[in-house]
Amino acid sequence: MADHEDDLADAYFERLEEVEYPAADEEPGIRVRREEGFAIRLVRGGRTWLAARDQIAATEFGEALRQVARAQPSAPYPEPTLDRAPFPLLEDTSRLARFPTLVTRAIRRQLAAFPMRLRVRRHRRWIRVIGTQLAPEPQSESFYSCDADLPWGRFGVLTPDLSAATVEGLATSLTTLFRAQEAPRVEPTTCRVVLGPHAAAVLLHEVVAHALETDTLMLGGRVESALGLQLGGPLLNVLDDPTNAPESVRRSSDDEGMIAARRWLLREGVVEQPLADLFSARHSKALTPGAARRGNRHRSPAPRSTHLELLPDESSMDDLFAEADGGLYFPEVSSGRLDPLSGRFTISLPYGKRIKAGSLGELLGPCRLRGTVSGLLSGIDAVGRDLESAGAGWCAKNGLKLPVWASSPAIRIGAAEVES
Amino acid sequence: MTSESLARSVVDSLVGRGLNDVEVFLKSGRSRRFEIGPQGRVASSSQEEGWAVRAGSDRASLFVAGTGRPALDGPWPDPDGLPLRLPPAARVPPWRPPADLEAPLSGETEAIRLLEAIEKGVSSELAGTRLLRGLLDEGSSQTSILSSRGIEETYRSRAASLFVEMAGPWPGAQTVGIAMARRELRSFHAPTIARRFVDRLLLQGEGESPERDRGEFLLGPALGVRLLVALLPLTVGGGSGAMVRALRDRQGRIGSELLTVADDGRYRGGVLEAPVDGEGRPTGESVVIGSGRFHQSLVGWKEATRSDLVASGCVRRASWRDLPKVGPSHLFLAPNPEVKVATLLTAVARGYYLIDTQGNGHFDLEQDRFQLPVCGFALRQGRAAAPLAGAWLTGSISSWLRGIQGVARDLEFEPWSGMIGSPTTLVTGLELRRSP
Known part of the structure; x- marks a missing residue:
């Protein structure tokens, strides 16, 4: 199939499993989704052909090969012998089933109670990529997602485990959201803002990771022109490192089978290595592949972040608050959006707190943070010292729903535009 | 074994396990997807086949879905949570399937020509406008639903969708996107879509708002x-x-x-x-x-x-x-x-x-x-x-x-x-x- 010198061809096999326990008043009960399939891809110059099937079988594989090679049905593409292991057995789900009860109890311990529908899911994914040049080890991921439907909106988290700390963390977030409903709204203002590790990680995902994906950069022209650009201050050291993600989602290769490595997106605020896949790296020698992700077998890969890291600096939380008197503190983000062309972004914040005399004051209701990528990044004037695993969530750029992970300390922004 | 007889066997098998209400949903289809964007030109074709089973008793229920075809022996998880009642069969009035169900899906050349015609139509009136992303999807499918309460229906469908994103030629221009859906890709009319883009882009560049x-x-x-x-x-x-x-x-x-x-x-x-x-x-x-x-x-x-x-x-x-x-x-x-x-x-x-x-x-x-x-x-x-x-x-x-x-x-x-x-x-x- 790959009969031109620069052809790229690969076969991508995947298995997905999702086990869900719905809210107590929803039917049916346990929900299990298990799927498998493959995709064959041929990239030639600026063109890609992809054929996908919803089962892993030799006949379908041969058909897909013929389709991608655009050969006549009579062309001799022998069916391969596929050594297909059985789908792994459904693991014990008792911890998953108990989780909503544990969260409800933890909320009660925080002296709160409110109507809530909590759904919890375990996601498992197994993939294998076989290319023309190398065949890396199979990869697997396992993590959990929780969604809470509340009278005032929806709140969701991703987590690598269902530990006691996860239970407490989710209960605290939900309880604070509940209490924030009665809290006063923020008057539109421009002020100093401290973002907790979770909020900082989501913000950096929107304004650094998305902005430095090669498919985003290509919209603005040549990708290489971004290299060496001073995007933020010297405190900003941002990396994408799938090999350092939480253990159950750690990756040694990406969804194109390329080695996943520690990638400096920003070194002291300067763009060093954008997130690239094989397609973009073939068009520019300055780019390194290894950051490709696939939403599923039916879609071609695209460059995305997997595990974003902001390296810590020296400031304690007290230091960050001390120089933000009259400012605002936001620990969580509910959603974010970046316009790739204008560089303008919007981040929705479910609640916040006022900073008074170096400590946290009254609780505030939902608001939004707006600005431009360059304005925001150049405005970061302090980075905390305490690194936390934070900011995990679903990323849905271009309709590809992917789990993303991060670790980050808190950050302080000198002047941020906040609106209610 | 045909899909319908397999579905009937799955229903019978689960009823035999004490689950009174059982429904099997089968869907299979083909789709094609064409994309022009930062990733070059991408032409994908997919053959999809999936199924879902809802089943329950007076005490608990389950939902299982998967690719391919369901197996008689599952594996089925233990039912959990609430009981399940499925709808009874009802008389379905006659339905005449649309004639276009038999029409073939569009090819790569046809799809790319449509996207290029939209881009050309806009550029001819507004030089320097860029097509950021053009996406065309077209597919046809067959769906069967069979249940222990007497439902037994099979029907076919087809759909095509288009999403195009463009940006005006002036600095700081924001993206303008249009999403549409029709039964067939051939129903998208490039000049009409281009006209809509030109209007939107021109208004973005020249329009003002009263206080x-x-x-x-x-x-x-x-x-x-x-x-x-x-x-x-x-x-x-x-x-x-x-x-x-x-x-x-x-x-x-x-x-x-x-x-x-x-x-x-x-x-x-x-x-x-x-x-x-x-x-x-x-x-x-x-x-x-x-x-x-x-x-x-x-x-x-x-x-x-x-x-x-x-x-x-x-x-x-x-x-x-x-x-x-x-x-x-x-x-x-x-x-x-x-x-x-x-x-x-x-x-x-x-x-x-x-x-x-x-x-x-x-x-x-x-x-x-x-x-x-x-x-x-x-x-x-x-x-x-x-x-x-x-x-x-x-x-x-x-x-x-x-x-x-x-x-x-x-x-x-x-x-x-x-x-x-x-x-x-x-x-x-x-x-x-x-x-x-």
Whole structure:
């Protein structure tokens, strides 16, 4: 199939499993989704052909090969012998089933109670990529997602485990959201803002990771022109490192089978290595592949972040608050959006707190943070010292729903535009 | 073994395990996808095959879905949670499958030619405009639903969708995107789509907003659709009683006499046209609002049995992976076949012709208010007087519903959660503002 010198061809096999326990008043009960399939891809110059099937079988594989090679049905593409292991057995789900009860109890311990529908899911994914040049080890991921439907909106988290700390963390977030409903709204203002590790990680995902994906950069022209650009201050050291993600989602290769490595997106605020896949790296020698992700077998890969890291600096939380008197503190983000062309972004914040005399004051209701990528990044004037695993969530750029992970300390922004 | 006989065997097998209510849903199809964008030109073809089983007893239930075909021996997890009752079979009125089901899916050359024609059409009027992303999807499928309560239905479908994103040639231009759906890719008309882009891009570049203004508003189909989408909490599901009561006037109306909103799962030529819904119940037209009076929201079989509402045959599945859920199929504001858009346009002495939205806006049904970013033209004596952009159409949702003074015949559907459609409407009682 790959009969031109620069052809790229690969076969991508995947298995997905999702086990869900719905809210107590929803039917049916346990929900299990298990799927498998493959995709064959041929990239030639600026063109890609992809054929996908919803089962892993030799006949379908041969058909897909013929389709991608655009050969006549009579062309001799022998069916391969596929050594297909059985789908792994459904693991014990008792911890998953108990989780909503544990969260409800933890909320009660925080002296709160409110109507809530909590759904919890375990996601498992197994993939294998076989290319023309190398065949890396199979990869697997396992993590959990929780969604809470509340009278005032929806709140969701991703987590690598269902530990006691996860239970407490989710209960605290939900309880604070509940209490924030009665809290006063923020008057539109421009002020100093401290973002907790979770909020900082989501913000950096929107304004650094998305902005430095090669498919985003290509919209603005040549990708290489971004290299060496001073995007933020010297405190900003941002990396994408799938090999350092939480253990159950750690990756040694990406969804194109390329080695996943520690990638400096920003070194002291300067763009060093954008997130690239094989397609973009073939068009520019300055780019390194290894950051490709696939939403599923039916879609071609695209460059995305997997595990974003902001390296810590020296400031304690007290230091960050001390120089933000009259400012605002936001620990969580509910959603974010970046316009790739204008560089303008919007981040929705479910609640916040006022900073008074170096400590946290009254609780505030939902608001939004707006600005431009360059304005925001150049405005970061302090980075905390305490690194936390934070900011995990679903990323849905271009309709590809992917789990993303991060670790980050808190950050302080000198002047941020906040609106209610 | 055929799909139907396999499904029957799965039902029998699970009933034998003590699960009284069992339903097997099978879907298979082919789709093609063409994309022009930063990743070059991508042509994909997929053959998809999936299934889902809902089963339950008086004590617990389960849902299992997977690719390929279901196996008689599962593996099935132990049922859990609530009991499950599935709908009984109902007589399905005759349905004539659309003729285009047999038409082949479009090829790569045809699809790329369409995207290029849109780009060329825009560039010829607005040099320097860039196509950022063009995406075409087309597919056909067959669905079978079989249950232990006597449902046994099979039908075929086809759909095509288009999404194009472009940017104007001036610095700081924001992206403009258009999403459409039709039954066939061949139904997309490149010059019409290019014209819509040119209008949107030109307005973005040249339009201005008044600080604050009122008048008559001619709302193009895109605005009507967006407002109908905001009304979904009122039109879908049985929990809209309080909202309806708050909107009713002394005569018991929630809108103008010209306002009729209906949903029709058999809408002829519609993208989601089908004889039965996602649970195998017959589809048909359901009037939600008739001549300004609220009739009833769209409800499924289960909700209807618990109330005095009528089941609407409006339970949909986003895919074989998803559970059936009440939702619109073709929800639309009924057009008036006698009225041309030009007739409404020339009737506007002073006002605005709002042709499109420029963002999502904010809608608050409880507080009865909305703000929607819009673009269009200022109108004087039925003629365009100045381009308008960066403006916010604001007001109360009840004012919009009651303020409909005219309805044209140009019904257009857009893909949202189901297909939502509206013709051009003439509305009073709203306001334009420079900021929300």
